[in-house]
């Protein structure tokens with residue numbers, strides 16, 4: 001079943017084994033550079049999206065191009081616009097030993113009715129996890145690909161090739177792609193692959209980032225102080241997550257769990273969290289998450305405001321009043337939620353967001369929000385990853401409904417006061 005392939009690649013990365021799917025990959029592209037700022041003005045999105053519906057990525061344009069009246073997209077009546085046939089992809093991340101492979105094996109053996117293609121990414125020449133998964137994987141249609149090297153740095157070009165090859169040659173053989181990253185991977189560049197690579201975003205949509213957290217050891221990794229300019233991978237993995245599984249709860253006490261949950265919530269106030277032993281969670285929690293679906297943003301923002309036991313940001317709380325409250329732990333990466341009552345001027349919001357992503361795009365990991373725009377009866381739904389923003393009109397406001405804008409940011413060195421001031425400055 002397995003084909004062996006030898007790649008010419010940097011020293012630490014030598015052999016790749018590919019199961020079932022043979023992909024010829026010979027060159028590697030470095031992904032050190034960030035994509036250019038891709039900003040589409042809200043006014044443009046509002047005008048276009050209302051005529052062709054929310055169907056996700058592939059419509060980021062530099063502001064200049066965005067003023068094109070025909071919106072530079074397929075015509076509103078075409079089936080491609082109405083139906084999103086892209087294959088969903090889940091990224092599993094988490095620190096070394098946190099339980100990623102254990103979860104992956106559950107996904108491959110559970111009865112969820114989905115045929116799964118797996119892209120696995122490990123360091124080192126001997127691919128232990130790959131063999132594990134292969135032996136567990138009973139269904140013939142499971143496709144397992146293994147690639148040595150770190151997806152987040154040297155081989156993002158390979159990820160693009162693998163994804164495209166999969167959809168080109170095997171699209172009818174699977175319903176969902178799962179990518180297991182190495183424990184030391186930074187998820188940011190992997191996520192950006194789905195948003196910024198035009199071909200990938202045409203065929204594959206990021207369903208969600210699932211982060212495994214080892215209850216026993218993760219606190220020490222999260223608290224580890226890194227040298228300047230060195231990223232703490234454990235923190236990043238939590239920050240980018242749509243779903244967080246606090247795993248190995250059999251190894252810790254309730255008090256440990258509570259402390260860890262608070263710490264995680266401080267970093268990421270958006271993600272849904274679940275505790276587990278040996279990655280045993282409901283498959284709905286990890287597959288079909290729709291973490292980047294604009295249609296789900298509003299409920300996500302609300303779910304997380306109401307579910308957040310340790311870091312509430314409801315309207316009228318200390319954050320919205322601009323006061324400080326006890327944070328569990330000081331960290332460069334954290335979540336900030338801001339709410340603002342009233343309606344916002346579209347052009348002001350446009351300018352503010354454009355400035356924000358120009359200045360802070362690198363540090364802005366995730367952004368989700370619901371905005372109340374002056375002159376519009378509909379909510380405006382927004383989401384972003386670094387300098388890429390996506391948005392569309394949402395549900396209409398009720399006649400007596402209070403118009404409240406709500407934005408949640410996750411990022412490094414976020415200035416909560418400045419963010420609040422920025423949003424409030426857009427009020428009419």
Ligand SMILES: Nc1nc2c(ncn2[C@@H]2O[C@H](COP(=O)(O)OP(=O)(O)OP(=O)(O)O)[C@@H](O)[C@H]2O)c(=O)[nH]1
Pocket residue numbers: 094095096097098099100101102103129182183212247248249250251276277278279
């Ligand atoms: N006690 C306990 N052990 C667990 C649990 N989940 C996983 N393990 C064990 O932890 C070890 C590491 O699990 P893996 O699933 O390989 O973790 P991983 O994140 O894929 O590890 P790396 O690939 O090294 O990053 C294995 O021995 C698992 O059986 C759990 O909930 N409780």
